[in-house]
Amino acid sequence: MGLIVRSPGLLATVQDGGRAGYRAIGVTAGGAMDEVALRTANLLVGNPEGAAALEMTLAGAELEAADDLLVAVTGAEMSPAVDGGGRLPARRPVWVRRGAVIRFGRAARGCRAYLAVAGGIDVPPVLGGRGTDIRAGFGGAEGRPLRAGDALPAGAPSAWAAAWMAALAAEAAASGRSWAAPCWCAPPDIVAGAGTGDFDGAEGDGGARDAANGVVLRAVPSADAGAFTAEARERFFREPYRADPDSDRMGVRLSGPPLELAVREEMRSRGVLPGAVQVPAGGRPIVLGADCQTTGGYPVIAHVASVDLPLLAQIRPGDMVRFRPIGLDEAHRLLLRREAAIRLLAAGLRCKWPDR
């Protein structure tokens, strides 16, 4: 057994890189809301980027290591502590001794934190994924959020992870502590709110969060935009919105100036995906999240650029949100730059072996 859930916190689920190929039969892709944080955490413990990990929301879990484990924490800052003492450092591989208890607190910044374990969380795959589809009731831990007492098995660590485990175990034994970590770490997550560094993909305005403007999400205006009045289209990219408390993995609901439709023409349901900004009749936009339905019938005013979906994942209830228009080519260019940065991190980690 890998991890034992002593307390799940507000909402903890097993999530991975998502399911592909089943949207045509209504199965949502799901997977980690903050894909970059998930991939980073996995790379830091020598896993494939899309391996299953733990996603925690706003208030973190309390976990017990059932074996010696190599773990990595990314995403929202939840101040994890080991055995009630030392702060478990983020964005690096950390060896924890069997029996150690990792306790996460409330998120000081961001909304969702990830804990990856070397070997991945080894729950049975369903439809090509190990992530939890809460609404359909499959994947993860019996298709439901984690609860106290759940035991999450870890798979076999890679050779790279095993080498770090051996080196860090020796270091922990020498220092008499129940955990050990190297002195280096991955660059700051975009998600932790820094909005700077190799991973944010930001150039000039947008794709960032700061105290004055809240979260700025870059978005590509939709081909449906004609369904809205010119005033509504302009307002959407000008006015700030506030994230509502009833936001969740299905979507981030926004309050703000309502967006009027130009025509009452009925639209037939069609495929939708995360990042689509749907506007129901009331005019309050909903930005679809990882667990969104596969089809929807509401007009879409814009799509959040994929490069900024991790920022969407880290929006907390009450956060201010603005949208900034970008073109499709620009959205692709930014995403490819992000992918290049992740590939660079992966390559760097692969050649980083412990000193002997």
Add this chain to the structure above:
Amino acid sequence: MRWVPAGDRAAVAVWDGEADETGGPAACAARIAAARLPWVVDIVPAYDTVTVVYDPARAARAADRDGEPGVWPFVESALRRALAAGGAEASARPRVIEIPVRYGGADGPDLEACAERAGMDPDAFVSAHASARYTVAMIGFMPGFPYLSGLPERLAQPRLATPRRRVPAGSVGIAGVQTGVYPFDSPGGWQIIGRTDLRLFDPGAAEPSLLRAGDIVRFVPVAGDGRNGGDKAGGSQGCGGVQGEGKGGWFEAGVPGEGGRPVAGDGRNGGDKAGGSQGCGGVPDKGEGGWSEAGVPGEGGGPDAGARKEGRGWA
């Protein structure tokens, strides 16, 4: 038909008007799937669209190899080529799937009201519902949920003023001029006229969804006492009906003939002994933070949104 982008990782084929030489969404989806483009992640056929989800990074690499500078121009032209190249796969005849239904009673609490609105007695309503030939326009809202077109206009119904908190798995509903079947226990606002024991979605099966877009569906009334009888005869109607040869099985087009006349029930309710027809896993009462409380179907663009669209003014 034209291709439009939907954000930076989906392309949508949109049919603006009447059917054209492309054969429509289900046929086009099949042809794109047959092309096995390595950067295509998902293909979602719907009423008058096909949404193709792609991986921009992989598409960019393929575009590079083709000497195409932009991701979108590459995606659009590659999808056009895939449609032009497709042949045999696209013309495959649709499957016909029969769904045995216990109409009315506890299984179909809205049947009488629906019949009254339609100005007919419940038996005539059932007969009309079961005589029609339906096409799966799309699967959406939840895994395996079919949106069926082909409901006779006179059977059209408004959706419920207040959606039910729980509609049992297998419930057959009507909203606007659509009819459909709930694969899981779920909140829902469709008028429920009956229930089947067929399992519409089984995540563990080789083919998890009983239905897919383009299939032809017929409902077959079976006598019911409101409970799952279940015996050997019913076994074939239970889990895994896709592959079955019995009532719940599927046929090539044209096999179950005779003009869609309602078929007399055999007195058995479907469902196997294991009770496996009761859905797979169920749906938790609450989502992450009250989203489902707020009415998932209505707000998320689910069946009720669709119903509103299709319902021509009903709200």
